[in-house]
Amino acid sequence: MHVLSRAQRKERNRNKKNRRDRFLSPAGSVKDRTSRDVSGQAETYFIRPFTLDRPPADGVHEVDRLVTSSLILNIESIFCKSAGISTRPCVFSALECRLDRCLRIRPNLWELVLPTRDQWVDEFHRIIPQISYASTSADLSDKTRFEYFSRVVPPDNYQAQAMADTARALGWTYVNTLADSGTYGEKGIQAFVEATKNSAGLCISRAESIPRGADDNRLRAIVDSLLKGENNAKAIMMFANEDNSRRVVQAISRLNKTDSVYLLASDSWGAKVHPVYRQEADAEGTVTILPMRSMIPGFDEYFLNLTVNHTRNPWFKEFWSEIFNCTIDNFHNGAKACTGNESLKNWKDYSQEGLVQFVIDSVYALAHAVNDMLAAYCTDGFVRCPILKQLSGPVFLQFIRNVSFVGVSGDEVKFNTNGDSLGRYDIFQFQKVNDEFKYIKVGEWID
Secondary structure (H helix, E strand, C coil): CCCCCHHHHHHHHHHHHHHHHHHHCCCCCCECCCCCECCCCCCEEEECCCCCCCCCCCEEEECCCCCCCCEEECCCCEEEEECCEEEEEECCCCEEECHHHECCCCCCCCCEEECCCHHHHHHHCCCCCEEECCCCCHHHHCCCCCCCEEECCCCHHHHHHHHHHHHHHCCCCEEEEEEECCHHHHHHHHHHHHHHCCCCCCEEEEEEEECCCCCHHHHHHHHHHHHCCCCCCCEEEEECCHHHHHHHHHHHHHCCCHHHCEEEECCCCCCCCHHHCCCHHHHCCCEEEEECCCCCHHHHHHHHCCCCCCCCCCCHHHHHHHHHCEECCCCCCCCEECCCCCCHHHCCCCCCCCCHHHHHHHHHHHHHHHHHHHHHHCCCCCCCCCHHHHCCHHHHHHHHHCCEEECCCCCEEECCCCCCCCCEEEEEEEEEECCEEEEEEEEEEEC
């Protein structure tokens, strides 16, 4: 074993720091891996490799301003770009980028299609133009805070009004409210309270929230407090995630109130299997709401024909192992090995995720915006088009906001000045039909 002297250790650490600073200098002229000056071309975060339970990735992530605090992201997939550095798909998980590890150069922005978590949007809203297929928080309509954000689903204030109108149509006069702690639940109920002011004869009796980390006993006590005493309201308006929605049904059952309580739940319950799984009889009669959508037959054909060898989605093997209770590459210890002969066509609990239409529409919206931008700026051909080297977020945002096309479901897709979609909802009731429980569409709400 070779032991370094103190002086040798200092020299080694100094060399390491110099090598790091070549790539991570926060100011001045910044050099890329080929030592070419790229100052003023792109504002870039260089992400070092890190250890994960899935294959690591390092890459370049573009942003449009320097974030002054730690930025911790947990996102599904990003396509990384930078001037002079080859672009390739990369996957980040629990990615951390701090101020002293960031390069500061000029923005050159494109687009990101975001999933459902509104807190991810909160980190990205200052960064690049976004089109979300599931983020519904009303806060995201505030363009002073979320200038670059657009979505193909309507915000929760539309949903709250639809729920108030539905409650009134059902003849309910007194209702209770139950919401998750956090932006989705609290803002949703706040919007519902405002909506009741426009719905004559609809009053709120009691309001409760579900604290983060509340166990089953705590949740049962919360539900009990909504239903006991002189409270005449037997309907509960819910803005809760699907796990808590499931637990609410369990709590009502354990309180022996299943036959006397009515639930009207937001899109987080929607038409999902999880809230009702193996407690279908207890959930019977629940009314739920979802952004108006259509099933996409072509997606079922594509998805149900996937095999264990599908590699485009880095989490597909985990999904496969969970569905068929088998192990791939020792992912689940103690489980039987997957044979490769399993078929999703035999998955009896399969139903198409209701967001498929919106995922497709969000990608099409991006494609239309890119096409319109190229038609406007690249009149002399694509290769020599100057906008591709100088594109900024605000310029591209205007093309996103101006798109208007017929989506995959046949409905019009366009954005208002706040980047929001049109307010259109389907209303469902969970019913038993011919000895089978299913969500039955019972109405529509259109703004």
